[in-house]
Amino acid sequence: MKIKFIRDQEYQLDAISSIVDIFQGQAIKAANFTVSLEDQVKMHETDLGIGNLLELTDEELLSSVNDIQMRNGLPKSIDINNRNFTIEMETGTGKTYVYTRTIYELNKNYGFTKFIIVVPSVAIREGVYKSLQITKEHFGEIYLNQPCNYFIYDSSKPGLIKNYATSSDIEIMIINIDAFRKSFDDPKKESRANIIHRVSEKMNGKKPIELVAETNPVVIIDEPQSVDNTEKAKEAIASLNPLCILRYSATHRQRYNLMYRLDPVDAYEKKLVKQIQVSSIKAMDNFNKPYIKLLNVYNKGGYKATVEMDIKNNKGIVNRINKTIKLDDDLFLISGERDLYQGYVLSNIDCMPGLETIEFTNGESLQLGQSMGDFDLDEMKRQQIKSAIESHLDKERHYIAKGIKVLSLFFIDRVEHYRYYDKDGNPHKGKYAKMFEEEYEYLINLPKYRTLFEDDKNMLEQDSTRVHDGYFSVDNKGKVKDTRGDSLADYDTYSLIMKDKEKLLSFETPLRFIFSHSTLKEGWDNPNVFGVCTLVEARDTLTKRQKIGRGLRLCVNQDGERVNDPNINILTVMANESFADFAAGLQKEIEDETGVKFGIIEKHSFASISFINEEGERESFGYEASEDVWSYLLKEEYIKPSGKVTDKLKEDIAKNEFQVEYEYKQIEGKIIDVIKKSISKLNIRNKQNEVTISLNKDKYQSKDFNTLWDKIKQKTVYSINMDLKKLIEDTIFEIKTMPTVSKQRFLFEKNIVDIKKSGVTGETVNVRYMESMTAKESLPDLIRYIQDETKLTRKTVTEIVIGSKRLDDFRNNPQKYMEAVVQVLRKNIRRMLLSGIKYEKVAGMEFYKQEVFEESELKGDLNINTIDVTKSVYEKVIYDSEVEKRFAQAMDKDEDVKVFTKLPSRFYIETPIGNYNPDWAVLVEKNGFEKLYFVIETKGSTDEEQLKFIEHDKITCGKKHFAALETGVEYQVAKEFYEFKSGI
Helix, strand or coil: CCCCCCCCCHHHHHHHHHHHHHHCCCCCCEEEEEEEEECCCCCEEEEEEEEECCCCCHHHHHHHHHHHHHHCCCCCCCCCHHHEEEEEECCCCCHHHHHHHHHHHHHHHHCCCEEEEEECCHHHHHHHHHHHHHHHHHHHHHCCCCCEEEEECCCCCHHHHHHHHHCCCEEEEEEEHHHCCCCCCCHHHHHHCCHHHCCEHHHCCECHHHHHHHCCCEEEEECHHHHCCCHHHHHHHHCCCCCEEEEEECCCCCCCCEEEEECHHHHHHCCCCCEEEEEECCCCCCCCCCCEEEEEEEECCCEEEEEEEEEECCCCCEEEEEEEEECCCEHHHHCCCCHHHCCCEEEEEECCCCCCEEEECCCCEEECCCEECCCCHHHHHHHHHHHHHHHHHHHHHHHHHHCCCCEEEEEECCHHHCEEECCCCCEEECHHHHHHHHHHHHHCCCHHHHHHHCCCCCCCCCCCCCCEEEECEECCCCCEECCCCCCHHHHHHHHHHHHCCCHHHCCCCCCCEEEECCCCCCCCCCCCEEEEEEECCCCCCCCHHHHHHCCCCCCECCCCCECCCCCCCEEEEEECCCHHHHHHHHHHHHHHHHCCCCCECCCCCCCCCEEECCCCCEEECCHHHHHHHHHHHHHCCCECCCCEECHHHHHHHHCCCCCCCHHHHHHHHHHHHHHHHHHCCCCCEEHHHEEEECECHHHHCCHHHHHHHHHHCEEEEEEECCCHHHHHHHHHHHHHHCCCCCCCEEEEEEEEEEEECCEEEEEEEEEEEEECCCCCCCCCCHHHHHHHHHCCCHHHHHHHHHHHCCHHHHHHCHHHHHHHHHHHHHHHHHHHHHHCEEEEEEEEEECCHHHHHHCCCEEEECCCCEEECCCECECEEECCCHHHHHHHHHHHHCCCEEEEEECCCCCCECCCCCCECCCEEEEEEECCCEEEEEEEEECCCCCCCCCCHHHHHHHHHHHHHHHHHCCCEEEEEECCHHHHHHCC
16 A cells, blocks of 8 residues: 655645745755765775755845744744754644655755654654655655755764755755763763764764765754754754754744644644544442542642542532642541541652552552542553443444544553563563453444454454554563663564555454553654544553544555544544543643643734735735734733633623724634634534434435535536736736836845843944845846746746846845746636636536435534524534534524535535535525525635635636536525524
8 A cells, every 4th residue: 555645735835835935935955075985905096075054044044934934924033043943843743744744845946855754763853764665755846856865873884974965956864862972072971972073084084963064954853852952962053053943843942933833723623633532431429448549649739639528418429529638637536527538648649650549547558540449440440441442343333334443542551561571581462452452352243343244355353362462662572661762672673663654544454452561652653543442450650642642644445545524523532431531641741842822812823814905005004013912902901911711801702892903804704713713612523412413304305405415516627728828927917017126135234232130232323225236147047936936837937027027136146036927827827716716507517416415424512513494404513613503503494495405525625625515505485486506615705805825716717617507596605694693
């Protein structure tokens, strides 16, 4: 199987351009230097080294950085910070793909060829190398087979460093931070330094690191919170002499020049990762033993512990609740004098990390996470395993026909619970392996699952011993053992798991259930992990984000194609705690690890809002205006000085009573959208609230719906006819009238330095710009550049360039001129593609009602994304936004609406930019007798200028498709139902 990659995912392109655009104005140019090495016969050879060259000043870079930050709604940088740039992307959204494609774009736009990817561990190193392997063909298609060489640094192969330095191709070195962290200036200690820092005879007395440094590489740090987290590591990175440092992670500890952020909330809401569903097992009405569970210990204002215990209230009812206790507290009294707790007086609290414990006077003790008096722990684990297998088999019943293999992952705290060895070294199944096989064999023999194993294709394996396996590290005797996940002993585990990544996705491999210890942390995930189960007896060393991160990526089918259906992409977590505790814990981890502030509005929160000004041009709201709105919210007591949202704001938003100041009325709706996002929490599905959406047979089989369906079921094909003459004329006119392209300039500042005990400060007293007076350099191939960027013929490009008569601008600043011309051309090409598109019906091609509505099962969450309706062909509507929810409710209440449906994803229109699935089909009766038929797309804005290009283009195609059907159905875009209704 080959995984197929998508080239035009908008969020990934945004992340890429957020780095590439920093260097706007940089010319394509390399830096050359001399490389002198000793060859195999002790002769010296000299080659020409090729490095990166940056001509832009830090002031110019900072200006571009600030423009990009405003575009992305991020805090404004005031310092370039040694050219460190941060990209934050949630796990599973394609971080490695993004920085790999960024490499190609930096080469294409600016000629940079030398790149180093620094990683913290063997796991991530192997994962990056594997990613470069499987994306090579994909990027070859996009970048016309631009040569790209990549290798893992090996200190025993100095020739790799020479090839890296002298090659004119894209060169990517992958190196573990530990391979160059140790460096000493003292020659007596040099033998203890990494080889890359030692003088080498094979390099004519130079250190390999010196040769690398001369290339001025672009350094990419994968997971910087684990790479340059010490002073020595920072020194090691600096020794590479980086042109810039690009930092990629989901959990940055420090954010230098944050350029792009796709945080967990954004990724989740945009369905770029799997939705999370939590299934938990909780003991009910088990109050017959002295139940105590240790939840936390701390030493703030005295030693205290938080425990869960059973307490009798004044009505005699026993409930299981959390209680904070301190030394000498008597649980007998705290429990409401329940005799079961006699003798449980707290005598000791240990807060030492890793040893957190409480002790009682009766000799009983508990470690953090442990409980007593609960159901038998082994029985609880058995039930967790059984529930995880059931969830897995339920998914297989629906996904196998779609060519999707289901994988489930079990995290355990001790390897011996899965596999142990007797005194002779013979392996035996641990208790979890035995439980799994017993429950698996029981479940697959139930009638509802037998069909999975009776298919002629024999896709699934019945032998319980072949469907599960463990991925653990081994000792020098070949025995599995417990490790932290970052040791040398983990290498074989990582190697095996990386090589098996695609193999695991194939039905030909019987393995479907994976047991692992800490080895499966960062560095491994698999898109078809649909279930995660935690079997832990005491303290859990893996965070919730680490566990769910192994299965967040969207799944793929047997053809390697990404499946985007949100009804399929659901990750079920079998938690060993309540849903409320899991959700609260996950939210706290997100806040702690990513800096996402739930319920907080920041001063820059509104800066990226765009609008059309009085001159008809798109304009960004900006930082100053954003601070004005923030100050207004503070003055009106909608937020606290910390930015925390108050109940007053929540209530006014809910009642639609919130208003902004008059000068910002034009964008009030967008300001409200930002506020709503700030006050919302991460929605995590509770398995118990899951509901299957059934058809409303009366509406589905009604004459009204059949008539509506007949009017929209026809398929079409499209063709494109572009008016080349008009494209040339319009482009020439726009280039003639575009602003003058200024020459390259220098910025001069004069500062008065003031040195005080409080520090060194400065005041700028003069600023001026001067045009570059350097001799004219050789001009790039203008026509070729525009050809490559627009795919137009040389004849067409030449006609436009000559006809526009702006070649003086090209001489002033070649790169700026070429960028401006390409921007105008791309805009005009896009506009003409759409104006020239034509849809035609194809006889005999139509969507079949049964295939669209009956053959795909819909599932929703009662508390999150479903509402009850009576006029829809479904008994409930699954909505993706508040706009859709309001629209559906309004249609259901309106007396003139006879029937409507949310169109399933199987109903789509083909467009040049991908398949388009409209939102609604609806039949409205006007004046009591005239029946009108509509297909409606709901959007937060109906202003075409405010819609993103891709959304706007798909809507344009939708209009032309339905017009071509000639069935009387009308296509409309609406925000609110009453606006739609008023236009009928």
